[in-house]
Amino acid sequence: MDIIFIQGLKTQAIIGIFDWERENRxxxxxxxxxxxxxxxxxxxxxxxxxxxxxTVSDEIIQLxxxxxxxxxxxxxxxxxQHVLKTHKAVQSIQLKVGKPQAVAETDTVGLIITRHx
Numbered sequence: 115m116d117i118i119f120i121q122g123l124k125t126q127a128i129i130g131i132f133d134w135e136r137e138n139r140x141x142x143x144x145x146x147x148x149x150x151x152x153x154x155x156x157x158x159x160x161x162x163x164x165x166x167x168x169t170v171s172d173e174i175i176q177l178x179x180x181x182x183x184x185x186x187x188x189x190x191x192x193x194x195q196h197v198l199k200t201h202k203a204v205q206s207i208q209l210k211v212g213k214p215q216a217v218a219e220t221d222t223v224g225l226i227i228t229r230h231x
Contacts, residue, residue: 115149115205120167125175128182129189129213136182143222144174144193145210150203165201173200186211186225194229206230 123146126139148165155164174193183189194207207229212222 116152118148118150118152118165118167120144120146120171120174123171123174125178127178127189129184129186130216131184140213140215142178143212143214143224146170146174146197147208148197148201148204149206151205165203170197170201173197186213187227190225190227191229194227198229198231202231204231 123144124141125144126141128136128138129140129142130136148170150165152164155161157163173196177193177196178189181189181192183192190209190211193211194209197204197207208226209228210224210226212224214222216223
């Protein structure tokens with residue numbers, strides 16, 4: 115299977131369980147891998163025959179900036195379900211989300227989830 119990826123997508127969100135996290139936006143960093151058959155797009159050279167990483171990036175930023183989940187798990191699940199529902203060509207998605215300000219002693223913490231159609 116072919117992979118379309120987005121690496122290091124940065125945005126900010128209200129995310130977390132602590133009072134200060136509910137009042138201040140925090141940076142989040144996303145790495146996304148989407149399994150998409152690209153043979154048709156490779157043959158046609160037409161963006162309509164594939165999944166636009168710009169479109170997916172814009173959708174994720176919009177979804178994240180409007181959200182106010184407490185858990186990264188909930189946000190990550192919402193993102194994956196949106197991509198799978200909106201972009202039928204995506205057969206699976208692996209999403210890595212990092213929360214760099216969550217634990218001061220680390221570069222980042224987060225999670226990685228994989229979902230399938």
